[in-house]
Amino acid sequence: MEVWFTERQTDAVTIGLKVKAVLWRERTPYQELAVVESEAYGRVLILDGAIQTTERDEYVYHEMIAQVPLAVHPHPRRVAVIGGGDGGAIREILRHPAVEEAHLIEIDERVVEVAQRFFPEIAIGLNDDRTHLHFTDGIAWAREARDFDVILVDSTDPVGPAEGLFTAEFYKTLYEALGPDGIMVAQSESPFLQPDLLRRVVQGVREHFPVTRVYLASVPTYPSGLWSFTWGSKRHEPEDLRELEAPWRAHLRYWTPEVHRAAFALPPFVKELVDG
């Protein structure tokens, strides 16, 4: 017998993963949460039927959402992740010795608990002394936040609980929560399959941040395999990398200074969305 998990990535595209076992399944107050053991990608965390992360490819997304701004900010002491309950972005942030506080703002406490149980290598940073967990709404939290150095929007897709994280108003809130060297990065979906969403995020970020840029990374279990991130900063350009040979680089499998710069080289079909 074969068991398959199928995600409807859009109305007209699916990805299917052969499954060895369904390890967990529950309905939290916010969403359906599941963990399956897949043959190709190891354990897979699934929210409302959409793959959030897998053991085998998680490093791409987590390194690229976190290391890109952290390699540029001159002194990333206070960093926050909105969403990202699996802890992968926090793990990447904590590689940087400059970081004094890493805040996770996750609306659904069950995601953190299930990640700690089934994905200990991803969630490892959630137990760190520098990590502060806030089980609350990211928008409300951000309104009160001040003087952050880097804020990552590591959200689910723009339906359900994450919808408000894709608005220009929210990017204004983030601007005010950041200090003068502040950088935000938001995951902004696939330029192939969600071009309108990417365009909307870029326009929203550009309304408030003087430096707005888009970069790309290959995440095989996300729709189309090509993922975009939108960068907003108050003064720093993403090319201004510091400490290229720092020891935190040793364990990375995707990010390098060369990959960092390459990620901002946009094909014309993406550039049209970003500039248009």
Added chain:
Amino acid sequence: MEVWFTERQTDAVTIGLKVKAVLWRERTPYQELAVVESEAYGRVLILDGAIQTTERDEYVYHEMIAQVPLAVHPHPRRVAVIGGGDGGAIREILRHPAVEEAHLIEIDERVVEVAQRFFPEIAIGLNDDRTHLHFTDGIAWAREARDFDVILVDSTDPVGPAEGLFTAEFYKTLYEALGPDGIMVAQSESPFLQPDLLRRVVQGVREHFPVTRVYLASVPTYPSGLWSFTWGSKRHEPEDLRELEAPWRAHLRYWTPEVHRAAFALPPFVKELVDG
């Protein structure tokens, strides 16, 4: 009623495309050939159940297999494509005014005929005066070929008719078919899902070509969405681009000089395969 085409990309991973119509289906002497009209990617050419090209994303693969070597070779007069019966690589080659002869060596004449009928925008170059069609085995053809400037190996997966195109002996044959400035590029599958194949191609090319490199592009309908190409040349480095502002660039949607260079920035997980 919903109709879906599902490709088993590996034993444990599928992609599914919602289908408006099955436009063509036949068994040729070499393979099963089909064309479907998909909602997400337009028309899709399928050989033995595997997606070869789609109307919506074909430009990525075709630009990147062809423009990368053609932007480097100082005088690409005689160019050949082994496989590639849809004509997309030929179309890209013919954008270069230096090209005098574009040879297509396709074992299965039916692929060309079906592409001309259902994918006229991809197959457009197959009727060009400079194009020469050879319906024969690529290996046998290459043994007799001499003084080519660029040869592209635009093959199907390394099972069935294309198997011999992934061997070190074949790369030696290509070396001998190329002139002193010669460059070959072979599609070499997904570094995420076919890492051993990529490693084998690189080792085989490196046995015969002094400059061996790998580059990447995002093709959403190919397994994992991240595709590799292996470059072998007698003397030219892929960074040595010529004529960056040439008029043939105007219609490209993926390749730019910046994307060209960025494509060679390999994440450590790919670099390990290439160097190891």
